[in-house]
Amino acid sequence: MSRIFISGSSTGLGLMAGQLLASQGHQVVLHARNARRADDARRELPDAQAVVVGDLDTIAAAKDVAAQVNTLGRFDAVIHNAAVGYQEPQRRTADGLPHVFAINTLAAYILTALIERPARLVYLSSGMHHHADANLDDIRWERRRWSGSTAYAESKLHDAMLACAMARRWPKVLSNALEPGWVPTKMGGRGAPDDLDQGHLTQAWLAAADDPKARVSGQYFYHLKPMQCNPQAADPELQDALIEICANISGVALP
Numbered sequence: 001m002s003r004i005f006i007s008g009s010s011t012g013l014g015l016m017a018g019q020l021l022a023s024q025g026h027q028v029v030l031h032a033r034n035a036r037r038a039d040d041a042r043r044e045l046p047d048a049q050a051v052v053v054g055d056l057d058t059i060a061a062a063k064d065v066a067a068q069v070n071t072l073g074r075f076d077a078v079i080h081n082a083a084v085g086y087q088e089p090q091r092r093t094a095d096g097l098p099h100v101f102a103i104n105t106l107a108a109y110i111l112t113a114l115i116e117r118p119a120r121l122v123y124l125s126s127g128m129h130h131h132a133d134a135n136l137d138d139i140r141w142e143r144r145r146w147s148g149s150t151a152y153a154e155s156k157l158h159d160a161m162l163a164c165a166m167a168r169r170w171p172k173v174l175s176n177a178l179e180p181g182w183v184p185t186k187m188g189g190r191g192a193p194d195d196l197d198q199g200h201l202t203q204a205w206l207a208a209a210d211d212p213k214a215r216v217s218g219q220y221f222y223h224l225k226p227m228q229c230n231p232q233a234a235d236p237e238l239q240d241a242l243i244e245i246c247a248n249i250s251g252v253a254l255p
Contacts, residue, residue, distance in 0.1 A: 002208045003027045003049075003075045005118075007056070007065075007111060008082025010037040013124070013180055015044055016200035017079060017207075022047045026208055029072060031065065031082065056082055056107035057093045059250050065107075066114035077120035077207035080108045080159065086128065086152035090141070097249070098141045100148070104155035105139075108162055109246035113254045121175040122206045123163040125220070125229070126156035129179070134158065134232050136241050158242055160220060160229050165239035167218030169254070177229065178202045178221040198223050 004021055008014045010032035018028045022045060030045060031052045032038035038051040050072060054065040069075070083104045093102045108123065132153035138144055141151065156179075163177035180199040202221050205214050213224075220229035232238050247253050 001025050001027060002077055003029070003073070004077045004079065004207050005029045005031070005052075005069055005072075005075045005115070006079040006081050007031045007107075008033075009079075010041040010044075010051075013200045013203070014079070014081035015041060017081070017204045018048065019045050020200060020204045021208060024204075024208065029069070029075070056103050056111075057099060058095050058102070059106070059110065059252075062107040062110040062250075063114060063252070066111050069111075069115050074116045075118045077122065078111070078115055078118050079122040079124070079203050079207055080111065080162075081124050081203065082107060083124065083155070084152075086149045088148045088151065090146035090148075098151060100151040100155050101139060101141070104152070105158040105242075106246055106250060108159055109243070109254075110250050110252050112162060112166060113247075113250075113252045117170065117173060117255070119173060120207055121163065121166055121173055122203050123159045123175075123177040124156075124203060125160040125163075125177045125179050126153065127179045127181070127222075128153035129156040129160055129233070130230050132157040132230065132232075134161065134238055134242065136238065136245060139245055157230055157233060160233035161235075161239050161242050163220075164218050164229075164234050165236075165243060168236060168239070171217075174206075174215060174217045176206050176217060176219045176221060177233070178206065179227070181223070 009030040033055040052068045160177040166175035
């Protein structure tokens with residue numbers, strides 16, 4: 001049995017992964033951004049050990065979520081699933097940051113840095129990251145005209161960069177990224193063409209499977225199989241630059 005925390009898991013693929021892992025006998029802790037969603041998550045997965053509650057749209061809130069997770073003890077795996085989608089309008093958080101960056105990139109970094117180091121890290125990326133640029137010189141979207149789809153795609157590239165960076169920096173941790181496909185969740189939309197029943201399997205497999213093919217690090221997956229990621233994700237200089245930016249903005253150093 002493994003203990004697994006899944007961010008952004010009150011609905012969609014995060015909840016589905018939690019349900020699968022719980023059905024396999026693992027101990028699962030879910031996360032919801034507010035009390036209403038937490039109640040929904042408990043109804044959907046009554047076997048969950050706990051539901052951590054807190055939005056991830058500010059630095060302080062992300063720190064608080066990490067602190068709540070740590071009070072529950074060490075986890076064997078953390079699945080970084082929380083995200084907002086590609087149709088987000090331009091809006092700033094209370095910290096003055098683009099909402100997409102704050103949740104999809106910075107919160108993933110803060111949770112990585114502050115949650116007690118697990119044995120496995122799993123980051124959800126997207127097929128949209130393949131054609132994205134990291135745009136680290138304008139990560140706050142201060143010089144470019146806003147594009148929700150571009151902001152989402154580059155944030156998912158950042159998540160793949162974090163996965164590769166952690167594999168390199170924390171060699172005793174298995175750290176990988178994946179794309180679940182464009183599936184018909186609330187985020188993906190009802191017209192999404194990929195198979196919803198496949199969308200949650202890879203992250204659960206990477207988090208808990210004894211399969212030697214899952215016990216790797218620094219890899220990128222699609223439907224249980226390795227896949228080539230955007231070359232920028234595997235660039236150590238870009239990875240280190242992203243981590244430095246996130247550390248400077250959040251005030252949270254990566255151990």
